[in-house]
Amino acid sequence: MINGERTIQRPMRWGMVGGGRTGQVGYKHRTGALRDGTYQLVAGAFDLDAERGRDFGTNLGVAEDRCYATYQDLIAGEKDREDGVDVVSVATPNFTHFEITKALLEAGIHVICEKPLFFTVEECEVVAKLAAEKNLIVGVTYGFTGHPLVHQMAAMVAKGMLGDIRIVDMQYTHGFNAGDDTDAGEAVKWRTNPATAGNTFVLGDIGTHLYYLSEVVLPHLKVEKLLCDRTAFIPSRAPLEDHATVLMHYDNGARGRLWVSSVDAGNMGSQKYRFVGSKASVTWSDSRPDQLIYQVQGEPEQIMHHGMPYLEDESLAADRMGALHTEGLGDSWSNIYLWIAQAIDAKMRGDEEFLKTHHYPGIEAGTEGVRWLENCVRSADAGAAWIDFE
Template sequence: MQRKKLRYGMVGGDLNAFIGGVHRAAISFEGKAFLVAGCFNPDQSANRECGEFYQLADDRIYADYKEMAEKESKREDKLDFVTIVTPNFLHYQVAKEFLSKGINVVCEKPLCFELEEAKELEALAKEKGLLFCVTYGYSGFPMVKLAKKLVKDGVIGDIINVNAEYLQEWLIDDIGAGDISTNKLSVWRKDPKVAGISNCVGDIGTHIKHTVSYITGLKLKKIAAKLDYFGQPLDLNANILVELENGASGVFCSSQVCVGHANGLVARIFGTKGAIEWVQEDPNYLKVTLKGQPPQIYNRGMGYVTGRASELNRIPSGHPEGLYEAFANIYKTYINALLKKINGEELSENDLDFPTVSEGAEGVKFIHAVIESNKKQSAWVNL
């Protein structure tokens, strides 16, 4: 009998956690996976409160993730996948634990701290034959899918330049604040033991890198970076020169201290025949300008939007779709791929159109290259 629904568990993401709620909401869109187990917080009161809220069986609200992985792997109705939404420092060890027990994994980015850890997770997933998704959520937007299709179809010609930014202002008061916490959400991001070697680049700069690579289909060849710490242990601002594998150059700018910007991810791709621009804060539209012609604005949901962008369109044009829908699109693809795999069906290229552990590893490599370049006075570093 073919499976039509999946069971999933969650590590991290209690009732007070932002990103955990995003993941649960996104998974619920399709109605094909339901939460059956979790270890939501090391504080057992908050952990149990979350598990009881979602009406989990008492014996599937776990005190720690190791117990969860061990016991779930032995159940006849074990988890089909686990979603990891903890702070950064736990990603590697939690993912490794579940992979080792034969459970598929979805993990928040960054994948882990060290490139060796990323390669280990990649190899383990391959060895066990498991599907591993790293949630670079912006690649789930339909108009990002359309941008990728237009580039692949040669509409804007050969890529010659990229210009992308991700600007926020939410840590502006942390400039020169030392150990004083000016924003409760920034506390763990300022701690290298929890956040890793980077704050700004690790948190939002990797989204620039992934979005550009996803749209263009090109990896980075080398980078030169200048970081600003403003008295903090980790970076708050980054300006990065990049060279793509085809020789095209570009600039990435990520910042958490740019006044007037809330969540300003913008990707501009320039080719020999034209240009594409996508703005995350206005995600239902894609600007396409061909050489010698006026700009065209593609509107999500219209008949002229085809391919994956059309397949992942959820509501009629004019009704805004946003971050929840983008995450839901990633989960839709991942869950459908996992169901097909479980049911013995062959997976197509579109079935695997979600950010993989390999892309997560590329993100880790990017973070380390940026930090290395900054330490070497913005020298070029090969990826």
């Protein structure tokens, strides 16, 4: 169980690029990072509007001279300070991730970057190489995968409780973009423009969460083939999609089905996962994160609750509240931040043994998300054709 006691040698001196007052995701980073004392927010280039960013940063308690106008200023100001940042989170629109991450790594600073990590697998490989050369960690904030019951599903699959995996069924849909973009805010504008979003909209924006979570639960399965059918119901968003269906064939013969949409009118953004094996299945949704439905063929359905002693150790190790007290997304994010901090801490101590078995979403997970997107686009562009997963 996680109870706030320190598990690393000292708190990370932490900075942020983006995630300013008007940003959607910034507060999730701060709730995740600041909760256990594993990170201390000491610097930032929080906003494209430098003045607003400075005002915001000082309101968060960051010293005025460490609220920078740009990420380049942040790097220049922090690089040679004795108490300079150890790690910086990048919570800016997609098109800036690669350039900012690269610059931070070159300056010797660990990075925690938003998803989708970069535009291409090639960029991911450049950064992976750079991080390895510099001996630095890159973490990726797939923030939903800290939920304890996600790790319960993974442990149950690993123990063979479901049997051989046959069916993977996933959905992440909402209706917030069901109307057109006439009065769209900044966050929708950059998400629907290929120059700022990359080669996908909802696949990258929400589909990568589904894909990474399935990798956590089913680490032994690899996608061999996929078929992606995508469309823009609001024509101004083309060539990017606001709705997509992806079928996948896994290397053990399992079949996957996934749909993502931001035009699912009336849906409030739920994620649903169902993993079906030859003996039993598990179903979990982020809208009921405390409950896992376990169905064994021929037996009454069971509902498992987080924090209960009958759960697997991997799930209990990620639990914060204990049974009876609800878990939430903040808890999941806190776990992601904690696991990345432990990776950085191990890097700093030169503890490569620890890193061999320590699990956190890192450069490989970010790369796999981008690889999956590239394959989806290739399939969709070929007329929703089956393609070999590359």
